[in-house]
Amino acid sequence: SQKIEQNSEALNIQEGKTATLTCNYTNYSPAYLQWYRQDPGRGPVFLLLIRENEKEKRKERLKVTFDTTLKQSLFHITASQPADSATYLCALGLYGNNRLAFGKGNQVVVIP
């Protein structure tokens, strides 16, 4: 069956350190992968998009890698800040009409 797996345990990290989140998937062949941030009771906010032929993407303090052989994406927040505390969602882009399949998300708590 198709699965998108993100760590269900919250990641507690000290301010200033790098937070690394993992997204693993099975029985999908995504054309691209996206990461979103979601705060409680709010809709997700787009962060980064990486295509299947790209290995790495950066945006300010964020970095995403995409390994289609391992079927895995890593999401890094460098120099983390308390304002980065949120749930981060991995979403696989499926071929045709831009549909997304979401993981359950991984909560990050940055401790001052």
Add this chain to the structure above:
Amino acid sequence: GAVVSQHPSWVICKSGTSVKIECRSLDFQATTMFWYRQFPKQSLMLMATSNEGSKATYEQGVEKDKFLINHASLTLSTLTVTSAHPEDSSFYICSASRGWDRAYEQYFGPGTRLTVT
């Protein structure tokens, strides 16, 4: 830019009634809009995809006669939950995209919390 609004932000209704939720893209034209529902601590589940002027495409297991979607213009889509029941209580979120034929980010609305009593 790329702001999506939803109305209402929360609604409480009695079992058996219908509820309409509006989704608007405020500063761009959305070729495609999506409707999701999310239960607590669960992932967003795609319910349907709609393109302006055409019928919505529903995901497997979603009743199209119960969840009516109308994408009347490039900036407005509505979701009507008909004959709502307590099990329909959930967080409904729409998103809008500028295209459908290649990778586009989706811009999400703030969500609508539906409680059916």
